[in-house]
Amino acid sequence: MPRWGMAADLDRCTGCGGCVVACHAENNISTVGDDQASRGRAKHWIRVERYYEGEFPDVRVKFRPVMCQQCDNAPCEPVCPTYASHHTDDGLNAQVYNRCIGTRYCANACPYNVRFFDFFNPSWEKPLHLQLNPDVSLREVGVMEKCTFCVQRIKSAQIGAKAGQREVRDGEIQPACVQGCPSKALVFGDLEDPESEVSRLSRSPRGTKLLEDLGTKPKVAYLARVSQT
Amino acid sequence: MSHPTGAEMNRDLLHPLFNTSWRFWLLVAVFGGVVLFGAVSWATQLWLGFGIAGLNWPVYWAFYVTNFVFWIGISHAGTLISAILRLVNAGWRRPVTRCAEVITVFALMIGAMFPIIHLGRPWLAFWLFPYPSERLIWPNFRSPLVWDFFAINTYLTGSLLFLYLPIIPDFAAVRDKATGLRRRIYGALALGWRGTPKQWHRLETAMSIMAVAIIPVAVSVHTIVSFDFSMAPVPMWNTTIFGPYFVAGAIFSGIAGLLLAMAVLRRFLHLEAYLHPVHFENLGKLLLVMALLWGYFVFNERLVTYYANEPAEMAVFWSTQSGAFAPLYWTMVIGNFVLPLILMGIRRFRTITGCVIASIGVIVGMWLERFLIIVPGLSQKYLPYSFGSYRPQPVEIVITTATFAGMALLYVLFAKVVPIISIWELKAGEHPSPSLIPPATEEHRLGDLHL
Numbered sequence: 001m002p003r004w005g006m007a008a009d010l011d012r013c014t015g016c017g018g019c020v021v022a023c024h025a026e027n028n029i030s031t032v033g034d035d036q037a038s039r040g041r042a043k044h045w046i047r048v049e050r051y052y053e054g055e056f057p058d059v060r061v062k063f064r065p066v067m068c069q070q071c072d073n074a075p076c077e078p079v080c081p082t083y084a085s086h087h088t089d090d091g092l093n094a095q096v097y098n099r100c101i102g103t104r105y106c107a108n109a110c111p112y113n114v115r116f117f118d119f120f121n122p123s124w125e126k127p128l129h130l131q132l133n134p135d136v137s138l139r140e141v142g143v144m145e146k147c148t149f150c151v152q153r154i155k156s157a158q159i160g161a162k163a164g165q166r167e168v169r170d171g172e173i174q175p176a177c178v179q180g181c182p183s184k185a186l187v188f189g190d191l192e193d194p195e196s197e198v199s200r201l202s203r204s205p206r207g208t209k210l211l212e213d214l215g216t217k218p219k220v221a222y223l224a225r226v227s228q229t
Numbered sequence: 230m231s232h233p234t235g236a237e238m239n240r241d242l243l244h245p246l247f248n249t250s251w252r253f254w255l256l257v258a259v260f261g262g263v264v265l266f267g268a269v270s271w272a273t274q275l276w277l278g279f280g281i282a283g284l285n286w287p288v289y290w291a292f293y294v295t296n297f298v299f300w301i302g303i304s305h306a307g308t309l310i311s312a313i314l315r316l317v318n319a320g321w322r323r324p325v326t327r328c329a330e331v332i333t334v335f336a337l338m339i340g341a342m343f344p345i346i347h348l349g350r351p352w353l354a355f356w357l358f359p360y361p362s363e364r365l366i367w368p369n370f371r372s373p374l375v376w377d378f379f380a381i382n383t384y385l386t387g388s389l390l391f392l393y394l395p396i397i398p399d400f401a402a403v404r405d406k407a408t409g410l411r412r413r414i415y416g417a418l419a420l421g422w423r424g425t426p427k428q429w430h431r432l433e434t435a436m437s438i439m440a441v442a443i444i445p446v447a448v449s450v451h452t453i454v455s456f457d458f459s460m461a462p463v464p465m466w467n468t469t470i471f472g473p474y475f476v477a478g479a480i481f482s483g484i485a486g487l488l489l490a491m492a493v494l495r496r497f498l499h500l501e502a503y504l505h506p507v508h509f510e511n512l513g514k515l516l517l518v519m520a521l522l523w524g525y526f527v528f529n530e531r532l533v534t535y536y537a538n539e540p541a542e543m544a545v546f547w548s549t550q551s552g553a554f555a556p557l558y559w560t561m562v563i564g565n566f567v568l569p570l571i572l573m574g575i576r577r578f579r580t581i582t583g584c585v586i587a588s589i590g591v592i593v594g595m596w597l598e599r600f601l602i603i604v605p606g607l608s609q610k611y612l613p614y615s616f617g618s619y620r621p622q623p624v625e626i627v628i629t630t631a632t633f634a635g636m637a638l639l640y641v642l643f644a645k646v647v648p649i650i651s652i653w654e655l656k657a658g659e660h661p662s663p664s665l666i667p668p669a670t671e672e673h674r675l676g677d678l679h680l
Contacts (some may be wrong), residue, residue: 040285040617049614066612075462079246079374082356099366100277102349103374108607109461113287113615117349141278142349163525170622211611225246 002168003091005191005219007201008065011226012185014050015063020112022180023067026137026150030122044074045147045222046177049069052132067177067185068093068147069210069218074114076106091219092149100143107144111211115146149188150175170196174215191219233502235656239402242648243656246403246500251495253645260638267631270624271346276540279349280552287615288607291600292625293347294457296632298599299482301381301454303636306483307333308388308447310515312440323512323658324650326501327486328494330392331649335639336486337385339632340440345378346612349520359442373456378454380446387446389440395430397422398653406456418535451479459604464541465606472641474526479517479567487592488512488584490640495581503650509584516587518574553618554605562592625629 027082032041044065053060059229074093084100087093095106095115103218109113121141135152139145154173161168170189176221178186182218189198201207202221209218233241274281284291286642293578314322345354357368357378368375395607400419407415455475458466488509495504531550536540549558568590608617643649 040288041280042286047614049612051614066614078369078371079373079461081368081374081378083369085368099356100349101351101353103344103347104284104349105372105374105457105461107287107289108463110461111611113612114612116286117279117284117289120278121286140350142348186420216462216612 001090001159001192002190003192003219004070004154004173005061005189005198005221006067006149007187007198007200007204007207007221007223008093008123009185009187009201009223010064011206011223013048013063014185015050015061016182017048018047018180018182019186021044021178022176023147024131025131026136027134027148028122029116029145029149032120036119043145045114045116045117045145046140064210064222065177066112066114066210067215067220068149069220070147070149072217072219073215075109075111075214075216077125079105079109080216083087089156092151093146094151095144095146095148097137097139097143097145098201099169111203111214111216115144118143118145164171171200178206180228189220235538235659236536237502237556238652238655239406239604242652243406243501244649245644246646246648247406249645253641256641257424257638260634260641261557263634264631264638265373267628270627270631272623275351277467281326281622281624283625285617285619287390287610287617288345288604288619290607290627291602292621293343294603295596295600296341296629297343297347298454298603299596300336300343300477300632300636301451302479302482302599303486304333304336304340304384304388305333305451305476305479306336307449308384308443309480310389310484310512312443312447313412315436315440316444320658321508323654324500325487325491325508325512326540326654327392327647327651328490328649329483330388330395331640331643331647332486332490333635334385334392334641335389335636336382338639341385342632344374371662373453376453377457381451383644384446384450387439387443391436391443392404393437394436396647396656397432398424399648399651402652403648433583440448449474451476458606463606463610464539465545466602468530470526470533470535471534472529474530477519477522477526481516481523482518482591484512484516485588485595488516488588489592492585492588494644498644498649500650503655506581509581513573513587515580516569516584516591520566520569520573524570525564528568528624533580541609541611544613545605548605548609549601554601558601561594561597562602564590566594568594571631573615612645 023044023082024031025047029043029045030035032043036042040193046065049064049066052063059060059092070091070093072091074085074087075211076093078221080086082099082101082190083104084096085093085106086096102117106112106116118139118141122138128154132150135156150173153175157173159166166191170193173188174186175195178188187198187201189196191199191202193199198221201223204221204223206223206226207221212218256539282292311322311326311329314326345351348354357375360368369376397419399423400415401422402414404412404419447633452475455471459471479620491504491512493509494500531546534546548554569587570588572578604619608619610616
């Protein structure tokens with residue numbers, strides 16, 4: 001059974017936001033408009049966090065792409081009263097939209113704040129409604145949604161591999177953010193396979209986990225910047 | 230003060246049931262109007278989407294959950310106060326118990342609405358029931374929300390029984406006085422009560438069992454409500470003190486709610502002969518004890534956090550002590566600690582007016598306490614990039630107001646159909662009979678109450 005994980009090389013991340021756009025397009029994440037966004041209702045399954053160091057003009061910006069960390073020990077899962085938030089066999093934190101009743105407890109329990117609530121029914125300005133991805137279900141008002149590691153792409157690659165009677169090759173599955181990253185800062189793959197690139201990068205001495213001390217055992221490794229002095 | 234005789238008690242306490250003044254209809258119209266407005270607001274929220282509330286990323290719980298915890302807290306008035314006073318056989322409890330038990334039932338009903346109001350898809354709330362579904366899915370028993378569901382239902386069932394049992398003889402008293410349809414309804418509610426020694430004995434036994442049984446249920450309910458917060462890894466939520474802290478706060482706000490209800494009843498139903506200043510004074514002393522206990526818990530919670538100096542928790546800590554939430558925090562400290570300490574601690578101020586002012590302070594303070602537990606922790610959770618804030622929107626304020634009006638409305642209606650002071654218990658206190666009162670207990674007579 002694979003164990004999907006990701007590595008984000010902060011040395012390569014330029015903070016361009018390409019991953020955010022790719023994710024929105026792939027996963028049918030509705031945009032909410034400026035008014036709602038200014039009220040804190042924007043939904044970005046992946047976001048680029050910006051932290052500033054130093055005083056002007058001597059400022060350094062640090063970027064950190066943050067998506068669902070797909071924790072092995074996820075705080076969002078036990079708190080859900082209906083099993084909408086649950087752990088799959090291949091280690092993903094799945095969110096079953098149909099089963100979600102919208103207690104929003106999972107979002108409170110998540111230390112990374114990567115779960116988003118649909119405050120209204122989604123809508124797209126024409127002609128954007130024509131670009132929706134048919135592989136991803138739309139979410140109605142009142143449910144939580146979050147990064148799935150593009151589970152539709154994982155499933156599709158697995159089915160393709162099974163049809164070709166072979167294993168899924170390393171690098172064959174690319175979530176939208178990985179595919180959209182121009183500087184190749186994001187790498188996705190199977191952490192069970194010690195030869196995969198994501199395993200190799202996760203073992204790097206530069207590797208850290210976000211808020212690791214909370215004991216959530218995240219599956220996303222961040223490779224610290226070395227260019228920084 | 231003269232002792233009301235049995236006939237006078239019947240006359241005074243059954244009076245509101247048989248005579249309706251225009252003031253009753255005015256109260257029903259005003260409170261009912263506010264409740265209706267609240268219902269319309271909720272319907273609007275359902276129709277337009279949850280977004281008309283002020284919740285946002287990352288503050289996903291705020292007013293609605295505050296109201297939930299607050300009303301479940303108020304509900305501890307009845308059970309804990311009335312059950313404990315019954316168990317220790319405090320004579321002065323007699324005119325007080327029913328007012329308290331009613332608060333429990335109504336506050337629980339109001340509180341239990343909020344987990345549903347706050348749901349994103351409330352029409353699916355029945356998924357919390359462990360019913361045999363065709364998809365063989367059960368609720369997740371690891372979730373504190375499911376524990377809540379069971380705890381609150383147990384408590385509601387228990388407190389309904391606890392309220393109903395001592396009303397049975399009074400239902401019979403109303404039945405005997407009424408005619409026509411009213412006689413038939415109260416006859417059915419009185420469950421064939423005829424006042425035989427066997428019936429009295431069974432009633433006393435059942436009430437003792439319920440009084441003992443309801444106390445652990447009440448304690449566990451608010452502990453489980455506190456688990457909603459303390460189980461989650463949110464700064465300033467994840468603490469072991471929340472169980473007792475919430476229970477103490479619940480009893481605290483419950484006493485305040487009871488004092489307010491008693492003061493209003495005394496004034497509007499002219500119960501001066503039954504609710505004496507000494508009842509307020511005794512409950513005022515309880516309020517003082519709980520204020521001290523509350524202060525101790527808050528001091529503990531704050532000191533431990535401050536001393537440990539953990540960065541994520543300190544962000545929340547300072548936002549309440551001196552940051553954006555500081556005005557609310559210090560209002561809470563004044564309302565919950567300073568005000569009751571002065572008013573209830575100095576004998577001269579421990580009057581009915583003093584009790585009412587202190588109770589209002591405690592009600593406001595305890596509501597703020599719940600708000601300040603929930604919102605600052607969520608708005609400053611670990612990653613500074615995802616810090617947020619919260620501002621309540623009209624729909625939340627209206628629904629919150631409507632719950633207070635709803636409590637008042639239910640109370641007015643209840644006082645209309647049930648004697649709000651237990652007539653038979655008063656009479657039993659006036660004329661202690663060996664079959665009803667344990668012989669070892671010295672009973673206070675209503676007329677000469679001492680401290």
